[in-house]
Amino acid sequence: MSKILVADDSKVMRQIVVRTLRQAGYAGHDIIEAENGRDCLDKTIAEAPDLILSDWNMPEMNGIDCLAALRASGNQTPFGFVTSEGSDDMRARAASTGALFLIAKPFTAETFEEHLRGLL
Amino acid sequence: MTVTQTGPALADVQAITEQVWSSFLGDEEPLLQRFDAPSAFPAEQAWSAAVSVHGGWTGSITVELSVAVAQALTHLMLATDDEPIEDADIADAVGELVNMVGGNVKSLMPGPSALTLPVVAAGRAAHATDLTEVARFDAVWGGEPVRVSVHAPRA
Numbered sequence A: 001m002s003k004i005l006v007a008d009d010s011k012v013m014r015q016i017v018v019r020t021l022r023q024a025g026y027a028g029h030d031i032i033e034a035e036n037g038r039d040c041l042d043k044t045i046a047e048a049p050d051l052i053l054s055d056w057n058m059p060e061m062n063g064i065d066c067l068a069a070l071r072a073s074g075n076q077t078p079f080g081f082v083t084s085e086g087s088d089d090m091r092a093r094a095a096s097t098g099a100l101f102l103i104a105k106p107f108t109a110e111t112f113e114e115h116l117r118g119l120l
Numbered sequence B: 001m002t003v004t005q006t007g008p009a010l011a012d013v014q015a016i017t018e019q020v021w022s023s024f025l026g027d028e029e030p031l032l033q034r035f036d037a038p039s040a041f042p043a044e045q046a047w048s049a050a051v052s053v054h055g056g057w058t059g060s061i062t063v064e065l066s067v068a069v070a071q072a073l074t075h076l077m078l079a080t081d082d083e084p085i086e087d088a089d090i091a092d093a094v095g096e097l098v099n100m101v102g103g104n105v106k107s108l109m110p111g112p113s114a115l116t117l118p119v120v121a122a123g124r125a126a127h128a129t130d131l132t133e134v135a136r137f138d139a140v141w142g143g144e145p146v147r148v149s150v151h152a153p154r155a
Helices: A009-025 A037-047 A063-072 A090-096 A110-116 B008-026 B066-076 B089-106
Strands: A002-007 A032-033 A051-054 A078-083 A101-104 B030-031 B046-055 B059-064 B113-114 B119-122 B131-140 B142-151
Touching: A002 A009, A009 A032, A009 A051, A009 A110, A009 B066, A009 B089, A032 A037, A037 A051, A037 A063, A037 A090, A051 A063, A063 A078, A063 A090, A090 A101, A101 B030, B008 B030, B008 B066, B008 B089, B008 B142, B030 B066, B046 B066, B046 B089, B059 B066, B059 B089, B059 B131, B066 B089, B066 B142, B089 B113, B089 B119
Parallel strands: A002 A032, A002 A051, A051 A078, A078 A101
Antiparallel strands: B030 B131, B046 B059, B046 B113, B046 B119, B059 B142, B131 B142
């Protein structure tokens, strides 16, 4: 069983992401949640998840700064964004900082299946 | 998609709203465009939320919903049925709705730019006088009003 960390400042969106993970066939995995980038950073270090799915815009610390801090510390946990913003500029920034993918909201279970295939 | 200098086309705002709506709220109850909406949002009690974009394009995106719509969409997004919901849950759901619509509008406009976190209020939306409405999508959902509007600085 793998561990997936879902980071989003919206409780509603965390629930939707968790529900979508189940629909995409990841029901058996251990899912933990973080409320912002700082919380995501702390829980990545404490819980050592196998995959991080993170929002971009969050209070305290945003997702891209969290990813940059993880990579700067040598942490290579697979990281994907789930964000309302899917512009080319954001995708390029995500990729150059070390994200594996960017899923734009709104999304479907099929989008999750497509991006998560082979990762866990 | 069509983009003008001042803001996104109404057709794009409508397409984005419908996509967000059907993805998270399902197609069981369709969101129907309304052509005869008055200028003031037609609900006695409403929830509203806004995000702003600053950068290559500057503007704000606002969602207004009747209380009945706000409550129903919160139940659907949380996948709860008849359990009571808190105002904090409604604020969260309505904020996430405008975040998704606003993020997608931002992606259509010239960048790079930054998107603010949503600001949510129980009540109709108010707009600064230095902003002008560039697109407005009025709809009804289950007979209740829904409005998405885009404002940009006056030229």
